Amino acid sequence: MPRSxxxxxxxxxxxxxxxPCNRAGPSQSQPARPTGASQKPPQENGSSSSVxxxxxxxxxxxxxxxxxLSVNKHLIKKADLVKNxxxxxxxxxxxxxxxxxxxxxDVFGYKLVETERNKSFILVSTVTCGxxxxxxxxxxxxxxxxxxxxxxxxxxxxxxxxxxxWDFLAKLNISDEGEHSFFGDVRKLITETFxxxxxxxxxxxxxxxxxxxxxxxxxxxxxxxxxSKKDILESICKxxxxxxxxxxxxxxxxxxxxxxxxxxxxxDVTQN
Amino acid sequence: MPTAxxxxxxxxxxxQAIAHHGTMSxxxxxxxxxxxxxxxxxxEEIPSEDDIPEVVASINGKLYRYDxxxxxxxxxxxxxxxxxxxxxxxxxxxxxxxxxxxxETTLFRLVLREMATSEEHKLxxxxxxxxxxxxxxxxxxxxxxxxxxDQWEKMGYFVQLGGxxxxxxxxxxxxxRYLTTNYPEQMRMCKLCKESVFYGVRCDKCPExxxxxxxxxxxxRLTNCPGCKNLWSTPV
Numbered sequence: 001m002p003r004s005x006x007x008x009x010x011x012x013x014x015x016x017x018x019x020p021c022n023r024a025g026p027s028q029s030q031p032a033r034p035t036g037a038s039q040k041p042p043q044e045n046g047s048s049s050s051v052x053x054x055x056x057x058x059x060x061x062x063x064x065x066x067x068x069l070s071v072n073k074h075l076i077k078k079a080d081l082v083k084n085x086x087x088x089x090x091x092x093x094x095x096x097x098x099x100x101x102x103x104x105x106d107v108f109g110y111k112l113v114e115t116e117r118n119k120s121f122i123l124v125s126t127v128t129c130g131x132x133x134x135x136x137x138x139x140x141x142x143x144x145x146x147x148x149x150x151x152x153x154x155x156x157x158x159x160x161x162x163x164x165x166w167d168f169l170a171k172l173n174i175s176d177e178g179e180h181s182f183f184g185d186v187r188k189l190i191t192e193t194f195x196x197x198x199x200x201x202x203x204x205x206x207x208x209x210x211x212x213x214x215x216x217x218x219x220x221x222x223x224x225x226x227x228s229k230k231d232i233l234e235s236i237c238k239x240x241x242x243x244x245x246x247x248x249x250x251x252x253x254x255x256x257x258x259x260x261x262x263x264x265x266x267x268d269v270t271q272n
Numbered sequence: 273m274p275t276a277x278x279x280x281x282x283x284x285x286x287x288q289a290i291a292h293h294g295t296m297s298x299x300x301x302x303x304x305x306x307x308x309x310x311x312x313x314x315x316e317e318i319p320s321e322d323d324i325p326e327v328v329a330s331i332n333g334k335l336y337r338y339d340x341x342x343x344x345x346x347x348x349x350x351x352x353x354x355x356x357x358x359x360x361x362x363x364x365x366x367x368x369x370x371x372x373x374x375x376e377t378t379l380f381r382l383v384l385r386e387m388a389t390s391e392e393h394k395l396x397x398x399x400x401x402x403x404x405x406x407x408x409x410x411x412x413x414x415x416x417x418x419x420x421x422d423q424w425e426k427m428g429y430f431v432q433l434g435g436x437x438x439x440x441x442x443x444x445x446x447x448x449r450y451l452t453t454n455y456p457e458q459m460r461m462c463k464l465c466k467e468s469v470f471y472g473v474r475c476d477k478c479p480e481x482x483x484x485x486x487x488x489x490x491x492x493r494l495t496n497c498p499g500c501k502n503l504w505s506t507p508v
Contacts, residue, residue, distance in 0.1 A: 060338060063338055064365055071369065107284070107334045108288060127281050
């Protein structure tokens with residue numbers, strides 16, 4: 001059965017290229033782990049060693065399952081992991097996933113991130129293994145569209161209405177209907193694909209007095225982890241033809257200056 | 273005794289690169305390693321192509337646990353070396369994936385079957401597309417089949433040479449045992465090295481096939497076919 005493997009990803013050619021992440025620093029390498037229970041010192045109590053073996057097996061299975069399910073970048077459901085890798089044994093999940101996370105980070109430089117209140121996970125990379133030019137043409141195009149959308153949301157301070165998004169794209173001659181000659185099915189990419197891949201979150205809000213629901217978009221967990229706000233800001237600024245300092249809020253957020261300001265404000269309040 | 277290379281982000285990034293591509297030629301792999309060293313290596317050294325096997329060996333030391341391995345494949349039909357990210361087993365847990373539909377994985381198996389059972393293990397493109405007709409259940413369009421073949425070519429499962437589809441380095445790395453188990457009559461073993469030979473050189477007097485490189489080495493000392501003992505006359 002063809003697989004991209006790898007971690008990812010595959011996504012690979014099946015994965016469609018690495019998710020660029022240049023935010024986290026390099027992790028320290030850890031000492032190699034024993035490759036099998038047979039390398040562990042013999043246990044006094046016979047039954048505990050068979051539990052260790054079973055646990056070890058589950059860790060291996062969890063790593064394999066996470067890698068296989070991460071290829072299309074969709075959210076990985078905890079229930080699927082418990083069913084496939086732990087044989088339905090949910091009790092041991094916390095223990096097994098802790099070790100699996102360590103191994104994914106140590107061997108591959110992958111980070112398993114929990115989203116949605118522990119019910120699902122995404123696999124992101126803490127090392128970049130290629131440049132944008134390394135990706136397939138199809139992938140690069142999708143990424144370009146994604147950058148535009150994330151950029152617009154960022155400039156609007158994190159929350160945009162769907163209509164506002166379409167209006168913005170329309171100004172760039174990107175229509176929400178039909179096939180775009182460069183990007184393809186833009187509507188499907190934005191409302192479905194990027195949401196499933198956790199690049200965007202799409203929330204519904206019932207607005208009083210209006211008949212249909214309105215949708216709002218924000219950055220998803222994958223966007224937060226894979227893309228740097230600095231890069232997005234600089235891309236938008238290139239598009240707008242202005243240096244980033246013109247957008248004070250976004251510049252401060254991207255360059256990590258906001259926290260200091262907030263700290264100062266709270267101190268002023270308490271001293272009164 | 274030289275100290276083992278510490279396992280660093282160089283290894284992690286390189287492992288990811290090969291996993292993502294599925295297959296990389298030695299040249300591609302070297303380019304990737306150069307970029308990775310520039311980014312993650314402590315120090316000024318620039319790696320040479322000869323450093324790749326050591327990096328791969330370190331990574332494989334860790335991948336072993338998950339039944340994975342980066343295999344070196346010398347692909348004779350294109351006289352090119354490849355590094356292939358391989359899964360070594362296919363138990364139930366390994367089959368869990370959400371990328372290909374059942375029809376799509378069926379098509380893959382059908383192409384393998386057709387290629388294994390064809391003379392010289394090569395197929396015309398139209399043959400591969402026509403296999404969609406054999407799929408039970410959800411049908412695959414020829415357009416989709418073409419996209420899949422394209423993807424699989426990029427990943428190194430298949431290679432187009434002279435307008436014909438051949439087994440690629442990734443099939444050689446991952447599906448050797450699968451093919452020799454399922455198509456024992458049609459898959460050949462090189463008697464000189466005891467490994468499967470996919471595209472080798474044939475004796476013109478007996479059905480034996482050998483790897484080109486194996487035969488080259490052999491013919492430096494001897495002149496008869498290792499199989500039938502007659503004088504070897506096929507150019508190598």
